[in-house]
Each structure stands twice: as C-alpha cells, then as structure tokens.
Amino acid sequence: MPEGQVLEFADVTKRFNTVTAVSELSVRVEPGAVTGFLGPNGAGKTTSLRILLGQIKPTTGTATIGGVPYSELRQPLRTIGAVLEESSYRPRRTAARHLNIAAKANGIPSERVAEVLHLVGLQDDADTRLGSYSLGMRQRLAVATALLGDPGVLVLDEPANGLDPEGIRWMRLLMRRLADEGRTVLVSSHVLSEIEQVADNVVVLSRGKAVFSGSMDDLADPAGGAVVVDAEDRPALIAALTSADLSFDLLRSGVTVRNSDATRVGAIAAEAGIALSTLQQRGPSLEEVFLDLVYGRRGDSPRVDEVANPVTHPAGSADPVADAALVAGGVPLAGAAAVVADGGVVAAAGVGYGTAPIDIIPSGADADADADASNAAGETAGEHEATGEAADDADAATDVPVASETAIDHEAPLLGETPIADDASVEGEAAPIADADDEVDDVDVSDAWAPRAADAAASDSAEGDTARDDSAAAPASTDEDDAQDRPVLLPTATASVALPITHEVQSFTDLITGIPASTTDDPTPGTEAIPVAPPAVVHDDDDDSAVDDAEDDPRLAAMRTSLSSAASRFFDGPAPSYPYGTADSRATASSPSANEADSTPAGEAEQPDAPSDEQDDQSADQHHG
Numbered sequence: 001m002p003e004g005q006v007l008e009f010a011d012v013t014k015r016f017n018t019v020t021a022v023s024e025l026s027v028r029v030e031p032g033a034v035t036g037f038l039g040p041n042g043a044g045k046t047t048s049l050r051i052l053l054g055q056i057k058p059t060t061g062t063a064t065i066g067g068v069p070y071s072e073l074r075q076p077l078r079t080i081g082a083v084l085e086e087s088s089y090r091p092r093r094t095a096a097r098h099l100n101i102a103a104k105a106n107g108i109p110s111e112r113v114a115e116v117l118h119l120v121g122l123q124d125d126a127d128t129r130l131g132s133y134s135l136g137m138r139q140r141l142a143v144a145t146a147l148l149g150d151p152g153v154l155v156l157d158e159p160a161n162g163l164d165p166e167g168i169r170w171m172r173l174l175m176r177r178l179a180d181e182g183r184t185v186l187v188s189s190h191v192l193s194e195i196e197q198v199a200d201n202v203v204v205l206s207r208g209k210a211v212f213s214g215s216m217d218d219l220a221d222p223a224g225g226a227v228v229v230d231a232e233d234r235p236a237l238i239a240a241l242t243s244a245d246l247s248f249d250l251l252r253s254g255v256t257v258r259n260s261d262a263t264r265v266g267a268i269a270a271e272a273g274i275a276l277s278t279l280q281q282r283g284p285s286l287e288e289v290f291l292d293l294v295y296g297r298r299g300d301s302p303r304v305d306e307v308a309n310p311v312t313h314p315a316g317s318a319d320p321v322a323d324a325a326l327v328a329g330g331v332p333l334a335g336a337a338a339v340v341a342d343g344g345v346v347a348a349a350g351v352g353y354g355t356a357p358i359d360i361i362p363s364g365a366d367a368d369a370d371a372d373a374s375n376a377a378g379e380t381a382g383e384h385e386a387t388g389e390a391a392d393d394a395d396a397a398t399d400v401p402v403a404s405e406t407a408i409d410h411e412a413p414l415l416g417e418t419p420i421a422d423d424a425s426v427e428g429e430a431a432p433i434a435d436a437d438d439e440v441d442d443v444d445v446s447d448a449w450a451p452r453a454a455d456a457a458a459s460d461s462a463e464g465d466t467a468r469d470d471s472a473a474a475p476a477s478t479d480e481d482d483a484q485d486r487p488v489l490l491p492t493a494t495a496s497v498a499l500p501i502t503h504e505v506q507s508f509t510d511l512i513t514g515i516p517a518s519t520t521d522d523p524t525p526g527t528e529a530i531p532v533a534p535p536a537v538v539h540d541d542d543d544d545s546a547v548d549d550a551e552d553d554p555r556l557a558a559m560r561t562s563l564s565s566a567a568s569r570f571f572d573g574p575a576p577s578y579p580y581g582t583a584d585s586r587a588t589a590s591s592p593s594a595n596e597a598d599s600t601p602a603g604e605a606e607q608p609d610a611p612s613d614e615q616d617d618q619s620a621d622q623h624h625g
C-alpha cells in the first residue's frame with residue numbers, strides 16, 4: 001500500500017496582477033485522513049492546489065509533498081494524483097484506450113488500467129466511447145486516471161461538481177476508503193455540506209487566507225453556543241432575562257439566549273420562580289461557524305488561534321458576491337444536499353444543520369458502486385487485455401498497438417524516475433511554468449488562466465497516439481458531425497498524465513519554428529501552459545483520406561494546421577498569445593476576439609501537434625537513452 005505523504009504549504013502567497021489569490025498560507029495536511037479545503041468561490045482553493053501540483057509558482061513560499069516540491073518528485077505519478085478541472089478528451093476514444101495511452105506514456109503497467117476501471121466502477125463501460133459518457137462517468141474516468149500510478153496522495157478540486165447524488169456518494173466513499181488506507185486525501189469545495197460529510201479535517205479559506213485549520217469537530221465548537229429556553233409564563237421569563245442583562249432572541253419555538261450557558265439561565269429562572277418548559281444548550285451550527293469564519297465574525301474560535309498560520313480575519317464583513325456563491329453555488333449551505341447516514345442517502349431539507357428534518361432514501365445502487373470499488377484491488381490482470389484496444393475504434397486501428405506495452409517492464413521505474421539531466425520538464429511537471437512576476441501583465445490576464453488549459457491538455461497529453469487520430473490535420477469540414485471529433489471536456493487527472501505535454505509542445509514547436517522547445521520556456525507573461533490557439537481541425541469520422549495524409553507526414557499535417565490556424569486568426573481577429581509568438585503578436589491578445597479564441601477548450605489546442613505513438617516512443621526512447 002503506498003504511503004500517504006504530508007502536504008505542507010509554508011507561507012505561500014500567490015498574486016495575479018492586483019489579485020492576491022493566496023496569502024501567507026501555512027497549512028499541513030496529514031495522511032490517513034480526508035482534509036477539506038473549504039471556502040467560497042475565489043477563496044484561493046484551486047490556486048493553492050495548482051501550486052501544490054507544480055502548475056504555477058507561488059509568489060513566495062513553498063508547497064511540498066512529503067517535504068519535496070512537486071517538481072522534484074522522483075515518482076510524481078506514484079506519489080500524487082489529482083483531479084482538477086474539466087479537460088479535454090477524445091469523444092471517439094474508449095475509456096480503456098484513454099487509460100492505456102496514459103499508462104503507456106507514463107510507464108505504468110497496462111494491468112493497472114483494468115484495476116482502476118474497476119476501482120471507479122467503469123469496468124463495464126471500458127470499451128464505450130467517451131463521447132457517450134455522462135459527466136459523472138467522465139468524472140470517474142478522471143479519478144481512474146489520477147489513480148493509475150497508485151499514488152499515496154489524491155487531490156480533488158470540487159469533485160462533486162456535476163455529479164448526481166449517487167455519484168457524490170460514490171466519490172465520498174472512495175475518498176474515505178483511500179484515507180482509511182493511509183493515503184492523504186485533499187479535497188476542495190465551496191459547499192460546506194460536502195466537506196462536512198467527508199472530511200476529518202478542514203482548512204477554511206477566505207480571500208486567500210486560512211481562517212481555520214483543524215478537525216471538523218473543533219470547527220463546530222459547542223462552547224460558543226446559545227441556550228434555548230422557554231416557559232409557560234414567557235413574559236415572566238423575558239423579564240427575568242432582561243433584568244439579568246442577557247441578550248436574547250424571541251422565536252416562535254422559544255427564547256434563544258446568546259453568550260450564556262444553560263446553568264446560568266436555569267439559575268436566573270429559578271430565582272425568579274419561573275417553571276421552565278425548555279432548557280437546552282445548543283452549539284452553533286456548522287454553517288454559522290463557517291460563515292463567521294469566512295466573514296471575520298468569529299474572533300473567539302479557539303482553533304483559529306492554534307493554526308500553524310497566524311490567521312487574520314478578512315477585512316470587512318460579509319461579501320455579497322461570495323455570499324451568493326456560497327448559497328447559490330450548487331448546494332445551499334443550509335442543507336438540501338444528500339448526505340450519508342447509516343448506509344442510506346439522507347436528503348436534508350433546507351434548514352440549518354443539526355435541525356434539519358431528514359428522510360432516509362434506500363440506495364442499493366450506491367452499495368453496488370461501493371462493492372465495485374471494494375473489488376477493484378482484487379482484479380486480475382488478464383481481464384483488462386480486451387479493453388486495451390477497442391477493435392471498432394478508428395484510433396485503435398491505427399495506433400501503435402497497445403500490445404507494445406507488454407514490452408514495458410512492470411517493475412521498471414516510471415518515466416519520472418528516469419534520471420534525465422537538465423530537463424526538469426520531463427520529470428512529470430504539468431507544463432512550463434511562467435514566472436509569477438510576469439503574470440501581472442494585464443494583457444495576459446486571460447492567458448494566465450491558461451494553466452487550466454494545461455490541465456486540460458494534460459488529460460490527453462498521453463494521447464499522442466497518432467497523427468491520424470482525431471487530431472489529424474485535415475481540412476476543416478462543415479459536417480455537423482465534426483463537432484463530435486473535437487476534444488470534449490473531461491475532469492483532469494493532472495498529475496498522472498502531465499508528462500507527455502512537454503513532448504507535444506516540444507514536438508509542435510520544433511516543427512513550426514525549428515527552435516528547440518526549451519527556448520520557449522522563457523516566462524512569457526501568463527503562458528504557464530500550452531496556450532496554442534485551437535484551429536478547428538476536424539475530419540469526418542469515416543473520412544480517412546486526410547488521416548492518411550497526416551499519417552504519411554505528420555510534419556506536413558502539423559504545418560498545414562498551423563498555417564490554416566494562422567490564416568483564420570489573421571482574418572478573424574488578433575491572435576492570442578502563442579508561446580512561440582512574437583512579443584508584438586502577444587500584445588494584441590487583449591482584444592475581445594483574441595479572448596474568445598483563448599477560451600476555446602484547451603484540448604483543441606493540442607490537436608494539431610499531437611504526436612504519433614511513434615513520435616512518443618522515439619521521444620521516450622531518447623529520454624531513456
């Protein structure tokens with residue numbers, strides 16, 4: 001069983017232009033537990049995770065995994081797997097093929113593909129094309145990809161997004177199981193109920209700062225609670241409380257006395273000769289604590305002062321925008337989410353925690369899903385063979401046979417372990433990283449989001465399986481079916497498939513410019529990833545002619561695509577910032593049309609330069625050599 005690692009953020013600050021996304025974050029995340037990163041939209045959760053995963057540089061501070069920065073991990077894929085945001089996938093590719101390519105590209109034994117498919121409950125859909133996958137299935141596939149290297153650390157960014165209740169429950173059970181195995185599980189969410197139901201520990205982020213770090217139990221500290229009291233003679237009770245100088249709220253259900261305790265309230269009533277019908281000490285709801293933390297209304301939390309990071313409460317009071325995000329962003333804070341209790345799904349109506357009426361809903365399907373997951377480890381290697389090459393997949397028919405994977409020494413180190421002198425980029429880093437200081441260029445703010453595009457590209461980065469793949473440089477078609485060929489978003493298992501991106505970028509850059517890709521790694525403002533603009537290069541599913549052309553000469557195909565892209569960009573508007581473009585061309589990227597181009601799914605960007613398997617193999621051979 002792989003060991004979990006301590007994740008540590010040490011005084012991490014990240015600034016984007018005038019925005020401080022993360023501020024002096026100092027947090028330890030322990031193995032053997034699920035730790036929630038909880039905060040409203042924009043609190044800095046994703047940025048923190050991306051720093052941890054080496055996708056962006058912190059402005060100051062360090063983030064380490066087992067004491068080592070991601071970029072220095074010898075076995076990154078066996079150390080940490082991540083599911084960040086939606087990324088691209090090839091709709092005509094099957095899940096088995098998708099995973100086989102990723103495994104192959106990262107030197108992971110192909111047997112592992114069947115294991116992870118089973119682990120995520122996709123074994124029966126292994127040969128289904130991803131275009132037919134639901135969002136929940138794609139999310140499972142992303143998790144499968146993240147788990148390919150059997151890492152001791154799993155990082156999930158808002159994993160419940162888009163999942164149905166069964167999918168959410170599956171994800172929650174999986175996280176629980178991985179943590180119980182001793183792994184480190186870090187999950188971000190802006191939905192309190194999600195974190196509440198799965199996390200042992202929680203880090204609450206607000207405006208880039210950690211405002212709480214501790215156990216979930218400590219978060220809802222009953223010591224800061226209220227007393228609910230009532231009496232037949234309520235006016236007398238109110239008079240007694242008033243004369244005792246206690247503050248209280250008069251509710252339909254009774255009187256809530258704040259800043260006191262049941263003993264004192266009981267004594268006051270007794271002295272006044274009042275017979276009480278209710279006397280109850282109540283802790284604050286988790287929701288109240290959370291909101292108080294996020295909006296700086298809770299200065300007396302004992303844990304706040306104990307966290308490693310000297311926590312300062314965010315300036316100002318409630319943030320209406322963040323408030324809206326908290327309440328409207330999926331599941332209302334106060335409930336309405338599906339929660340787990342005693343083996344069933346519990347639907348909580350939208351009332352405060354601890355007081356919500358609940359209905360138990362049988363969930364046989366959930367149990368099945370869990371059983372599937374439980375069986376995963378025992379999966380035999382033989383079962384996966386049929387899934388490796390989907391016979392009816394055009395990709396499969398033209399790819400380098402997956403059988404070549406049998407040549408992989410299953411005991412061999414991952415690619416990331418191979419000592420490669422002076423080339424950190426092939427050690428598993430997700431993408432070239434722009435210098436943090438350079439990201440402050442206004443022009444490139446939109447491009448600064450490009451690393452998310454890198455995430456996207458990472459998913460398919462292992463898909464350099466052929467120039468005659470969907471990415472083949474064929475003339476743009478107007479066929480409606482073309483849309484199906486374009487890469488579609490998939491939650492990304494960033495760490496697991498990060499490696500080949502570099503090859504793709506190098507390959508494409510080399511092809512077009514003749515300049516070694518390493519020279520394009522200079523910190524071009526905001527180009528942390530691979531923001532190669534996406535030409536709409538698609539071809540009909542059944543049209544192999546262009547595919548054949550591309551296969552004959554992938555360089556020609558890539559060049560053709562590039563020229564076509566450049567031409568269309570010339571006529572359609574200013575070009576977005578190419579990593580290999582001139583400073584002048586980048587400077588025009590702030591126009592609306594350029595931004596539109598930038599917002600195109602990143603997966604499209606990689607189409608023209610997707611290397612063939614042969615290219616991948618050659619490249620890998622070179623590195624190994």
Ligand SMILES: Nc1ncnc2c1ncn2[C@@H]1O[C@H](COP(=O)(O)OP(=O)(O)OP(=O)(O)O)[C@@H](O)[C@H]1O
Pocket residue numbers: 016017019020021022039040041042043044045046047048189190445447448449450
């Ligand atoms: N590349 C970037 N360029 C400019 N600003 C950025 C960039 N990435 C993040 N930000 C800003 O940093 C802040 C934190 O963003 P981040 O995505 O980390 O928050 P989050 O907590 O993950 O939010 P969400 O729950 O919406 O995903 C936000 O104000 C965001 O606009």
